[in-house]
Amino acid sequence: MxxxxxxxxxxxxxxxxxxxxxxxxxxxxxxxxxxxxxxxxxxxxxxxxxxxxxxxxxxxxxxxxxxxxxxxxxxxxxxxxxxxxxxxxxxxxxxxxxxxxxxxxxxxxxxxxxxxxxxxxxxxxxxxxxxxxxxxxxxxxxxxxxxxxxxxxxxxxxxxxxxxxxxxxxxxxxxxQAAPDRMRVPVVMGGLLILGGLAKKMLLANELATGLVDPVFRDPGAWGAADILLACYGYTIQIWLDFSGYSDMAIGLAALLGYHFTKNFDQPFRALTLSEFWRRWHISLSTWLRDYLFKPLGGSRGSEGRTRRNLLLTMLLGGIWHGAAWTFVLWGLLHGLALVVERALGGRAVPASPAGRVLRWAITFHIVVAAFVLFRAPDLATVAALAQGVWGGAPELVQDTAWTPRLLAIIALGLGLHFAPPDLRQRLEDALRPLPAPLLGLVFGLAMLAIILAAPEGVAPFIYFQF
Amino acid sequence: MRQPWLEAQPDAAADDFSPRSATRTAGATAWVVGLALLVLAAGRSGAIVDAAYGLPLAPGTETLIAVAESWDSAMAALGIPDWVETVTAALGTGR
Structure with missing residues (x-):
């Protein structure tokens, strides 16, 4: 269901x-x-x-x-x-x-x-x-x-x-311990989270998957370098839309019943360092791994060598948790190695200059994108084919179907949603707060209907259902 | 204290909930949820009939199909399916 x-x-x-x-x-x-x-x-x-x-x-x-x-x-x-x-x-x-x-x-x-x-x-x-x-x-x-x-x-x-x-x-x-207080249901917040999650999944993630990412990852040899690169960036946006959309809906549904789940995504692609990325991405998993694996292994209390070993092991096991495939092992290992290198270079400190911050952001973001290629690819042969397509394949577009204005608009909208001001939902909540309940219901209903009508037919399973 | 996450937590980590989150009673929330679902059911009356036709044969299935068909006819009388079709075509531009 x-x-x-x-x-x-x-x-x-x-x-x-x-x-x-x-x-x-x-x-x-x-x-x-x-x-x-x-x-x-x-x-x-x-x-x-x-x-x-x-x-x-x-x-x-x-x-x-x-x-x-x-x-x-x-x-x-x-x-x-x-x-x-x-x-x-x-x-x-x-x-x-x-x-x-x-x-x-x-x-x-x-x-x-x-x-x-x-x-x-x-x-x-x-x-x-x-x-x-x-x-x-x-x-x-x-x-x-x-x-x-x-x-x-x-x-x-x-x-x-x-x-x-x-x-x-x-x-x-x-x-x-006690039934929730029926006088205090955060309905506007819950409704906005459900609406936002629905839009992220149905409107954006599904269309990115079917229109761009899935065809390229299914047969990398049929596409040009630019298409493959676009699909790799597209998947990074798709997985955020898909999984954070699911999390938003889960948090919103629980809120409508009076229960609280903590935030699971906090604009992860704003991260300037990889350790910051993991404080913003799938927060419930990263904090679980920190508290039940990294710290019991010794955390960062011992020597630098032991800390690096603990980091590597934690990320490796985090990768294996996602699935039984070499691609997930390598995904975890890549993140672990990158965190170790970042730590060794003192990279967790944020640079003061704007140029340094932009450079640091670009490095972090591209490590994340490269790792997500491993995460999405069904096997290592596909990863090799994608790499060959980018470095050795035709530089021009082999097929132009990946670059429809609608898909580019969807990517832009996905990025816009991600980089929106952090208090956007709160501002929307403030705007909707004065509406009487029936009018609020009509607004939410019409918005949900518009999202469903604009979405492609059918509902693709959420990416994290496979885990 | 129930729903303590709706109280101020000065050094708390980033959270969707905050003391600024507007709360309403469960009764008012039921209005919001009920009307939102009603709007959805109105706009998706054709899909509801299709889903009813796909139900396995069991006691009550015929009644459910009859209710779904009546609902769809009522929505058609209001011209809602035409409106939905126009909006769907507009929102699907460029696909």
């Missing part, structure tokens, strides 16, 4: 009405109702995986309870290891067997069978949240819940279930 569909609109309307009615009349039933809604949402993707999700949730709760009763580090390790094995089975078994098969053949053994394993939607996200709960309880940042209900609602809450943001147990569980 994708957010920008009619089915989801009906589902959300029912959940919204049921939730606030229960908050008013039967607050004790709010959490059971939310859990049921979350499971219906997930069952629309897969019923068997719904049972598996519940199993992970119950395991997480049981481990948290044990850890909370002082059974310590051993139980925590067991809890984390089991959910990581769960993730590993679905995500990495096929990849590892495929890679090991030629080695087995070289050793005179028969080829290894590679099973077709379906990846449960959102597994990477809910496993990281499960780890967050167990570790937060161990650290004392979250309370060990006596009943599994709150932990299950936390893990399965539908706005973040399929593709994040990764919500921290220590931040979200306290919100479930």
């Amino acid at each position: 994708l957010f920008p569909t009619g089915l989801f609109a009906i589902f959300f309307a029912m959940v919204f009405a049921g939730h606030w009615l229960l908050v008013r009349h039967l607050p004790a039933l709010v959490l059971p109702f939310l859990l049921a809604a979350n499971l219906v949402f997930y069952a629309a993707f897969s019923l068997p995986f719904c049972a598996a999700l519940l199993g992970v949730g119950l395991w997480t709760w049981a481990i948290g309870r044990g850890v909370g009763q002082g059974r310590g580090r051993g139980l925590l390790w067991l809890g984390v290891a089991v959910v990581l094995l769960w993730l590993g089975w679905f995500k990495y078994t096929g990849f590892l067997l495929r890679e090991a098969s030629p080695i087995a053949v070289a050793l005179g053994l028969p080829p290894l069978p590679v099973p077709e394993i379906l990846l449960p939607v959102g597994i990477s996200f809910y496993v990281f949240q499960a780890i967050s709960y167990m570790v937060d309880v161990h650290r004392g940042d979250a309370r060990a819940e006596g009943s599994p209900l709150k932990v299950l609602v936390y893990l399965t809450f539908f706005p973040h279930l399929a593709a994040g943001p990764i919500v921290r147990a220590g931040r979200f569980l306290p919100q479930l």
Whole structure:
């Protein structure tokens, strides 16, 4: 059940009405109702995986309870290891067997069978949240819940279930201690986030994907150097539009139900350094990696050499988290190496002169673009073909379909949205604040309708659904 | 305190929520959500009929199809599909 569909609109309307009615009349039933809604949402993707999700949730709760009763580090390790094995089975078994098969053949053994394993939607996200709960309880940042209900609602809450943001147990569980205050719903902010997210995804990201990025990455040899470069920049904008659009919608939907998710993207392409980029891009993942991986590895407390090792390892594992492919390994490694080099050159300090700042921005941005080529390419052969197309291919445009005025306008609009003043949404909110509720509903409805009518037919899955 | 993220947090990290975020009651929010969905349903009445035709055969399916067709006819009587077609063509310019 994708957010920008009619089915989801009906589902959300029912959940919204049921939730606030229960908050008013039967607050004790709010959490059971939310859990049921979350499971219906997930069952629309897969019923068997719904049972598996519940199993992970119950395991997480049981481990948290044990850890909370002082059974310590051993139980925590067991809890984390089991959910990581769960993730590993679905995500990495096929990849590892495929890679090991030629080695087995070289050793005179028969080829290894590679099973077709379906990846449960959102597994990477809910496993990281499960780890967050167990570790937060161990650290004392979250309370060990006596009943599994709150932990299950936390893990399965539908706005973040399929593709994040990764919500921290220590931040979200306290919100479930009491029903939200029905007198304080940030509806203008929530509505603007949903509208903005819808526009980013339906209007801009989908059209960039189908009109430019997908055709070039599918067959790089058929395109000229300029087309390939445009597609590489186009994908960098597309993935920001797609993923930040999803995050905005998730934050907005949760807000309409009275719950809070923290910001997940903060104009990442404004970053002057790579470390700043990671403070602005997929913030819920980068802070998760910092707090649950980088710091436990030793962070930057030890020698410079150990800090660099920790940085490399964290980014490498961050890359592998995204998917079982060499392209993701190299993506993580490239970011890790670039962060290490930046640190070694003292590059985290921002230059004082405007020219120095522009140069620093350009370097950072192009490292990000180059890394996203690895992220988007289905395999290393495609990366090689793209590189060959840029450096060795025809400099002129082989095909001119990539350069339609509409696509260029979409790229410009995407960049405009990204580099808009940071307080633009707040200003829009201030402008809409005086409108009476029915008029506000009409404005939001007409804007949503216009976005849907302007968008290409169909709804392409969000990029982060595959993770 | 509930919804504490709507209170001032001087040294908090960047967040979409702020003390300036205007809040309304759940009842007023229901008006906003309900009317927004109504506008969507009006503009997408043809798509709703198509979706109803695609439903699996089950008790109630015939009723849902009849409701969807009635809704679409009502919207057609108001001239909404023509308006939607004009807007769609205008917004699709250059594709």
